Amino acid sequence: xxxxxxxxxxxxxxxxxxxxxxxxxxxxxxxxxxxxxxxxxxxxxxxxxxxxxxxxxxxxxxxxxxxxxxxxxxxxxxxxxxxxxxxxxxxxxxxxxxxxxxxxxxxxxxxxxxxxxxxxxxxxxxxxxxxxxxxxxxxxxxxxxxxxxxxxxxxxxxxxxxxxxxxxxxxxxxxxxxxxxxxxxxxxxxxxxxxxxxxxxxxxxxxxxxxxxxxxxxxxxxxxxxxxxxxxxxxxxxxxxxxxxxxxxxxxxxxxxxxxxxxxxxxxxxxxxx
Ligand code: PMP
Numbered sequence: 001x002x003x004x005x006x007x008x009x010x011x012x013x014x015x016x017x018x019x020x021x022x023x024x025x026x027x028x029x030x031x032x033x034x035x036x037x038x039x040x041x042x043x044x045x046x047x048x049x050x051x052x053x054x055x056x057x058x059x060x061x062x063x064x065x066x067x068x069x070x071x072x073x074x075x076x077x078x079x080x081x082x083x084x085x086x087x088x089x090x091x092x093x094x095x096x097x098x099x100x101x102x103x104x105x106x107x108x109x110x111x112x113x114x115x116x117x118x119x120x121x122x123x124x125x126x127x128x129x130x131x132x133x134x135x136x137x138x139x140x141x142x143x144x145x146x147x148x149x150x151x152x153x154x155x156x157x158x159x160x161x162x163x164x165x166x167x168x169x170x171x172x173x174x175x176x177x178x179x180x181x182x183x184x185x186x187x188x189x190x191x192x193x194x195x196x197x198x199x200x201x202x203x204x205x206x207x208x209x210x211x212x213x214x215x216x217x218x219x220x221x222x223x224x225x226x227x228x229x230x231x232x233x234x235x236x237x238x239x240x241x242x243x244x245x246x247x248x249x250x251x252x253x254x255x256x257x258x259x260x261x262x263x264x265x266x267x268x269x270x271x272x273x274x
Contacts, residue, residue: 004075004087009134011074011090012036015099015232016055021065022271023055024232028194029071036130037073044073045090054094062096068233070095072133101167101233102151107259110240110251113165113229115218116141116153120163120188128163128189138166152229154221154242157188162216164190168229168237171199171211172221173254178204182213195230202265202272203258226252228259236262 004010014033017024030048037044044051055069071094078087102111120128121137138155145153145166152165163185164170171180180200183192204211221227226248227239236259238251251259265271 002078002080003091004078004084007080008082009132009136010040010084010087011072011133012040012042012131013073013133014069014071014131016069016071017232017266018059018064018067018069018096019266019271020269021059023052023059023069023273024266024271025194025198026052026055026273028197028274032131032192032194033071033073036132039127039130040132041084042073042075042090044092046092051092054092058094058096064096066098068097068099070097074133099233101231102237107237108251110238110248110255111152112150112241113152113154113239114145114148114150114243116144116155116166118144118155119158120155120190122158122187123184123189124187128191129183131191142166148243154218156218157186159186159188160217161186161188162218162221163188164193165229168231168234169193169196170221171196171228171230172216172224173226173228173252174220174224176209176254178209178211178254179214179216180211181216185215193230193232195232195235198262199230199236199258203261206261207254207257209254209258222247226255228252228255235259235266 014029016029074091075087076089076091118141141153141155155163157163162181200211222245229237238255240248
């Protein structure tokens with residue numbers, strides 16, 4: 001008997017933040033988890049409500065008010081070999097931990113990223129909108145970033161469109177307007193981040209800026225006034241340099257406004273769980 005995800009990355013997962021003891025954007029994470037499971041033909045053996053109870057129990061058992069939950073649903077135990085029918089019962093793992101992805105000072109200074117040589121897996125091969133346990137494409141791009149002395153890399157589709165980073169979505173600000181690549185972007189796609197959606201639908205409105213999905217070439221990103229990344233672990237972080245090109249001096253003003261709004265919401269008594 002073996003655990004299937006250990007062999008083939010055959011499963012799905014979620015990274016979720018806990019702020020003030022509340023599960024940030026819990027419904028959005030549950031929606032994505034169950035949709036992604038369905039897309040890899042994995043039937044999660046418990047309901048969404050039960051999955052939320054699992055998380056709350058995990059938060060309580062670990063005495064967490066500020067932290068991070070990692071939910072992993074695997075194909076489960078079975079024999080060696082690829083046939084999912086040999087793993088009839090999916091496994092569910094819930095981990096509670098702390099997370100701090102990037103150095104705290106990067107939130108003020110902005111951080112440097114590179115552009116990965118390795119393109120993003122095309123949708124026709126494995127749709128990046130599915131948050132599967134198979135992250136090797138992203139990990140190898142991240143290794144490129146690390147070898148270049150930084151923490152994140154922008155990934156392009158095989159037909160040259162900007163998609164996202166290895167573990168974060170990307171936003172570009174030009175002349176006061178915000179743009180981000182659409183979920184399907186050329187032949188590749190990108191993960192529709194929960195933070196990305198929160199920025200687009202809530203923070204941008206509250207800060208009075210427009211945000212539009214737009215396919216972009218690298219040139220357009222390099223010519224931006226500000227660039228920032230979003231993710232559950234990263235939250236919102238400015239990019240001050242892409243490879244050798246300086247973008248902004250420190251964190252840009254609109255990025256800062258969005259980040260401050262984000263921090264205000266997650267430190268308020270009204271952390272949204274929708
Ligand atoms: N893109 C990728 C590839 C990711 O793994 C993640 C999550 N770390 C994101 C974007 C951001 O998604 P979310 O805001 O839901 O964490």
